[in-house]
Amino acid sequence: MDQSPSEKEVVRSNPANFKPKYLVLDDINIDLISILTAGSALISTYVFPSLGYLSILVAAAIILPLRIFFPRSTTPQGLALITGASSGIGAELSYILAEKGHDLVLVGRNQEQLDAVKENIEKKYRKNARTIAIDLSVPGTAKQLYDQTRNEGLTVDILVNGAGLGGAGETLEQPFELAERMTILNCVALVQLTQLYGKDMIGRGRGWILQISSVGGWMVSPGQNIYHATKHYVRAFSEALSIELRGYPGVVNCQLMPGPTHTQFVTRAHAEETFMMAASGAMEDPKAVASAGYKGLCRGKRMVFSSWNAAATALMMHLAPRSVHLTIASLMNSPLRGMVRMKEPEADQKARGSQLRGS
């Protein structure tokens, strides 16, 4: 039977060669050991009350050294490519990486804002930045971006998948095209860029990938349904990838879970009047969010939250009964209809440049 090229690809790459590795002292196993040890200590203090303090001490003696001396991954090195570098969290990550000494490839659609980020980086940090304006919500553009960087001889050691698009409103009312673009950008392009650059990283034995996910990946969200569904996808994809990459200790995959962040993402998604963005008091500074992501990457974490608040929200939504979860999620996304509005975020990277130079 005649097979299409894509079918052949699937058959060829279908991995009998996936060799899961379990005996690795990584972030995942350290969490697992910590949970099992703490659980055993609790059970033994309950079953043998006389051993109370001893079991807690033994648990602490196992858990603390593991967590303190956990084999940290190496600090990222080499050229960084950041999608979504023209504003918000992606721009802030670009500044952090430039400050740490990396040359950069800045990717987004808005050439003027990309140029402003480039200028800020060159003036303040004296690092080289190359800009590429491309719309990653168009099918095939992830590969086009990869081919362009390869043809220019750029070796990407750090990949930040930061470009993202949201959309508040009822699912059935959302423009068809917006839902399509959101899914391609937030999911398909992110996976394809990870595959393309990730494979090269494996070949070189080193690389760092930061996926910008969202606390929305822990929430089922009436009122932001499609966007949060895309972030569930990113969360699942990234966690499983971290297991697959166990066989390649030089390659780190970390996902950053920001809570609501004060960027133009919110205004673009028309979510600035929702309770979560306007009145919950949970709004975060994109600089702090970017810094949490960079630290997570340096420590080889599979997942890092932007703040305690973001982590607590995710935990609460994860543990809550579904009826409670759904009710809270719909209240968080409910529109306040002009009563309160999020303060306008900083969108212009030229203005951010004067702050940077002043600091």
Ligand SMILES: NC(=O)c1ccc[n+]([C@@H]2O[C@H](COP(=O)([O-])OP(=O)(O)OC[C@H]3O[C@@H](n4cnc5c(N)ncnc54)[C@H](OP(=O)(O)O)[C@@H]3O)[C@@H](O)[C@H]2O)c1
């Ligand atoms: N802000 C929040 O509350 C929040 C919370 C959780 C997670 N996040 C996630 O954080 C990431 C960054 O968002 P942000 O808050 O920093 O918002 P932002 O300031 O709007 O940044 C989004 C970036 O994505 C780029 N982008 C959008 N559509 C694109 C396309 N079709 N092709 C290429 N690039 C595109 C934008 O570039 P151009 O403008 O040049 O197109 C911009 O640089 C997103 O993945 C978002 O889902 C945000």
